[in-house]
Amino acid sequence: MSRSPGRKQENHKISRELFVLTYGALVAQLCKEYEKDEDVNACLDRMGYSIGIRLIDDFLARSAVKKCRSYSETADMIAQVAFKMYLGVTPSVSCNSVTGNEFSLILDKNPLVDFVEELPAERASLCYCNLLCGVIRGALEMVHLAAEVSFLQDRLKGDAVTEIGITFLRKSEDRRHRRN
Amino acid sequence: MADEALFLLLHSEMVAGCTAPAEQGEGENGRCTTKLESMGFRVGQGLIERFTKDTARFKDELDIMKFICKDFWTTVFKKQIDNLRTNHQGIYVLQDNKFRLLTQMSAGKQYLEHAPKYLAFTCGLIRGGLSNLGIKSIVTAEVSSMPACK
Numbered sequence: 001m002s003r004s005p006g007r008k009q010e011n012h013k014i015s016r017e018l019f020v021l022t023y024g025a026l027v028a029q030l031c032k033e034y035e036k037d038e039d040v041n042a043c044l045d046r047m048g049y050s051i052g053i054r055l056i057d058d059f060l061a062r063s064a065v066k067k068c069r070s071y072s073e074t075a076d077m078i079a080q081v082a083f084k085m086y087l088g089v090t091p092s093v094s095c096n097s098v099t100g101n102e103f104s105l106i107l108d109k110n111p112l113v114d115f116v117e118e119l120p121a122e123r124a125s126l127c128y129c130n131l132l133c134g135v136i137r138g139a140l141e142m143v144h145l146a147a148e149v150s151f152l153q154d155r156l157k158g159d160a161v162t163e164i165g166i167t168f169l170r171k172s173e174d175r176r177h178r179r180n
Numbered sequence: 181m182a183d184e185a186l187f188l189l190l191h192s193e194m195v196a197g198c199t200a201p202a203e204q205g206e207g208e209n210g211r212c213t214t215k216l217e218s219m220g221f222r223v224g225q226g227l228i229e230r231f232t233k234d235t236a237r238f239k240d241e242l243d244i245m246k247f248i249c250k251d252f253w254t255t256v257f258k259k260q261i262d263n264l265r266t267n268h269q270g271i272y273v274l275q276d277n278k279f280r281l282l283t284q285m286s287a288g289k290q291y292l293e294h295a296p297k298y299l300a301f302t303c304g305l306i307r308g309g310l311s312n313l314g315i316k317s318i319v320t321a322e323v324s325s326m327p328a329c330k
Contacts, residue, residue: 014231014255019187021226022301025219026194047197051189058185086186115226 048134220304
C-alpha cells in the first residue's frame with residue numbers, strides 16, 4: 001500500500017468522528033421532535049438499551065475475557081476494556097459505597113462531546129450522553145447483572161469531569177437458590 | 181474495527197426509532213426517510229470538512245466522484261465502491277456489491293422492501309459531502325438484490 005502509517009491513524013479517527021457526528025445529528029433530531037428534556041433523555045436511554053443488548057455479544061466475541069468474579073472486576077472491565085475498545089478512552093473507576101455495589105466511572109475526556117461546545121439554554125437538563133447509560137445497562141442485563149446507570153456529573157453542565165454512576169442491584173435470592 | 185459495530189448498531193437504532201412511531205400509511209414512511217436523509221446530510225457536511233482538510237484541490241466533478249468512491253467510502257465503509265459509471269452529463273451511478281449496512285440483513289430478495297430506509301442516511305451523507313464541496317445534487321438509491329445497491 002502506498003499509504004503512510006499516519007494515514008491509517010487518520011482514517012481511524014475519521015470513523016470515530018463519523019460515529020460522534022451521527023450521534024450529534026441524532027440528538028439534534030430528537031430535540032426537534034420532543035419538547036421536554038426528560039423525553040429526549042428517556043428516548044436516548046431506550047435506544048442505548050437496545051444497542052447495549054446487542055453490543056455485549058460483539059464485545060465478548062472480540063475481547064474473549066474471562067468471567068468476572070465480583071462487581072468491582074466488572075466495573076474495571078467496563079472501564080478498561082470496553083470503553084477503550086469502543087470509544088478509545090479509559091475512565092478511572094472508584095468505588096462509592098462500603099457494600100461494594102456502587103461504582104463511578106470518571107471520564108476526563110468524553111469523545112461523544114468532541115464537537116459540542118455547550119448545551120443550549122433551553123435544554124439545560126438534557127443528558128447529552130444518556131445513550132451511554134442505556135448501553136451499559138443493556139449490556140449488563142444480558143450478562144444477568146441488573147444495574148442502574150446514570151450520570152452523576154456532566155462536563156457539559158459545568159462540572160469538572162463527567163462521572164457515570166453504576167449501582168449493581170443485588171439479587172441475593174437468586175444466589176441462594178442456585179446453591180441449593 | 182470496533183467502531184464499526186457501534187456505528188452499525190446506532191444506525192439500526194435510528195432507523196427503528198424513526199419508523200416505529202410511523203407505522204400508518206405511505207406518507208409517514210416518506211417522512212421518516214426524509215428525517216434520516218437530513219441527519220445524513222448534516223453528518224456528511226461535517227465529515228467531508230474534516231476529511232478534506234489536507235487533501236489537494238479537486239480538478240473537476242469526476243475527480244470529486246472518484247474521491248468519494250475511493251477514499252471517502254473506504255473510510256466510512258472500509259471498502260471501495262465496486263463500480264462507477266457516468267454519462268458525462270452529470271449523472272453518476274455508484275455500485276456497491278456488498279453494502280456494509282445491508283450485509284447483516286439478507287443476501288437476496290428477502291426484506292427488500294425495508295432496504296430503502298437503511299439507505300436514506302447514506303444518501304444524505306453523500307449529498308451533504310457533495311454540497312460542502314460545492315456540488316448541488318440529488319442522491320437516490322436503488323436495491324435490486326441485497327446486499328448490492330446503487
